[in-house]
Amino acid sequence: MGSQSGLSAFESLKYQGDRLADAVIADLVAGGRTGAVNEVLAQFRENDQPIPQDLPESVRQYLVDTDAPPWWADLDRVASAYEFFVDDGVHVASVLSFGAMVNCYAQPRPSRVLSLTHRLNQPHRRLSETSQFVLNMMGPEPFGSGGGFVPTIQKTRLIHAAVRYFVTRSGEWDVEADGVPLCQQDMLGALLIFSVQVIDGMRRMGIAVTEREAEDYYYVWRVTGAMLGIPPEAMPETLAAAQDLNAEVVEATYGPSAEGVELTRNLLRLYEDMVPGTAFDGVVSAMVRQVVTEEVADWLEVPRSRGWGRVVGAGVRVMRLLERSEDRSRTATAVLDKAGSLLLGGSVRTLTNGQSTALSIPADLREKWLAAGVCPVAPQRTP
Template identity: 50%
Template sequence: MEYLRPSPAVLRSEGDPLADQVVVELLDSGEMAHANQVLHGLRHNDQLVPEDLPAVLRAYLTGTRPVPDWVDAERIARVHAFFRHDGVHVASALSLGAMVGCYAAPMGAKLLHTTHRLDHPHRRLSETTQFLLHMMAPDPLGPHGDLIPAIQKVRLIHAAVRQLLIRDGHWDVAEHGVPICQEDLLGATLIFSVTVLDGMERMGIHCSPQEAEDYYYTWRVVGVLLGLRPDAAPDTLAEARQVWREMEPHHLGPSAEGVALTEALLELYHHIAPPGVRGAVPAVIRRMVGRQVADWMEVPASRWEHAVAGAAHLEERVNRAEEHHVLARRVLDQVGRILLKAEVRRVTHGQSTEFDIPDALCPADPPKLPAPRRTG
């Protein structure tokens, strides 16, 4: 059956009605701060929904907790084995390539800048890392996982930002469509799945067709749980790649906000990367996202690109040889897990990241941005 998604006009005009209704009531009643305080203690899938929450929020948390019948838990569980093997590469492709890919979406970059997420790249990276770890756990949607509360909170964060931008007059719906609309949710789902897999391939990391399909499927499920319309999410990785090819020319492009966000991310990595490899970070980003996106975001080119290209070719040869050596694979699995845990501790400072639902936008005016430089 051919995948037929809703038209772009429809997707741009719709947010997330369920979460929007909850946030509207919380904002109107002034209960958002209290709700955040109670939600901080909600971390596990099997945890009882706190009693001292506004009725509308309790109903939302209870109603969105059950996993839909169509979700294949076995496929999601298989992704954990893939992540055990290639977790470092997945995390790198997501935190480098996919993050910059999101900044290359002008509407998304404008939204992040307007809400002052630009000022906190470390927090945004730690949130992304924390969410990924929840997703890639052995049974993320099962009773012992932590993913469902994280999804519920992020969905409310999207709704709060959506409502606050409209209420405060910072967003022209007639010109730009609804902020964090269905098209944005679809684009983000594809960036975090399709482009991560593509970025890994560019770095010489090849996963099996089943691993790639399961990885995309997991993001498809998460996208729907985050409020994406089920009929907007492609069923297969092949369909998702086709949809992204169609969306990319209209969804991505240069913007001053995207350049500033990327610059802030590069500055963050300059501080957390070991001194000997700091120069390689922009080169890895350029290889993962491709020359055009990298130039739009003004990711600096350097001689490191030749070294990164050579490392990617070497990694590809090692990756292929590894499939034929069980012992080598086990050793690399262990090394990968150690490296990933070390990097997570470095990014999160060893602390669990809280997903706070905003009840107001930052009162200060957003910083002025320079016009993006022309690139060749």
């Protein structure tokens, strides 16, 4: 997409929604059936679970039409990313939480959508839902039987469509000037933030990621993006091309906004509340500043902590040295492992604002993380 025509194609995504999901939401609102559908879909959690019978035809057809990965998806290649998740999945989640979430808030237009949507302007809920989405993606066969990723994707598309429907009709959004809320341009931008920028953030934290691992991780996101409704032709085929597009058009949209500052402040407050006491006040901001660029951190008014900044920076240098010497010290990785434990499961009650919702780790991945001593959720007890 380095050409002018490529940039024009990217700009055109600003006015594209999701035809399939948008039609379902319009039908449900017209029939006044959104509440009943929510109750049914709450029980629809497994890839191979039969579609519930007591659903409107529009919803049933949507679930049929969106239940399989695209024809071009190489599921063996998807499965090859699993070993990367076994080794570094906790770190993926940590960097996604400390960096990718904040980078999303550096985009003024999507941040405005989040601020206009009360449900999404709740950091505990958004972090919990994003964490669960990524955990479902980390299973050994995320699109196959036994997982729960496909229903998660299908529900996510419907949530986005509902946001588009109500924000467009709120009287506070100008489609002609601002494009469609949560448009395909925003979706592609988020995909690149959660894929390309997570890899960059991991490397910035001193985590070694091979080119093959990075390619496989991006590929899983590319298949996921197609299932989320992003036009396949809009997503670069290779990681290198995705990195170019990210630098050329996604990071170019970054800038300061009142909404982005507020969203970031709320997210940082949530993280700090998850760490007991006050001894570690400032470490969260220092971690964020290590993962995102200094310019983004300044735009979003991420506080500076000179002392913790030095500690985090020193830890990163140690980790890089140990990675190069192929000595994965438990001491060096303890900070990120602890961050992953907090963000993925150690404080589920905090994440969900006291609600009983719990994050579910794919069973095979949970077993391997437990064996390695990095599982963020304790093993489930049998009655």
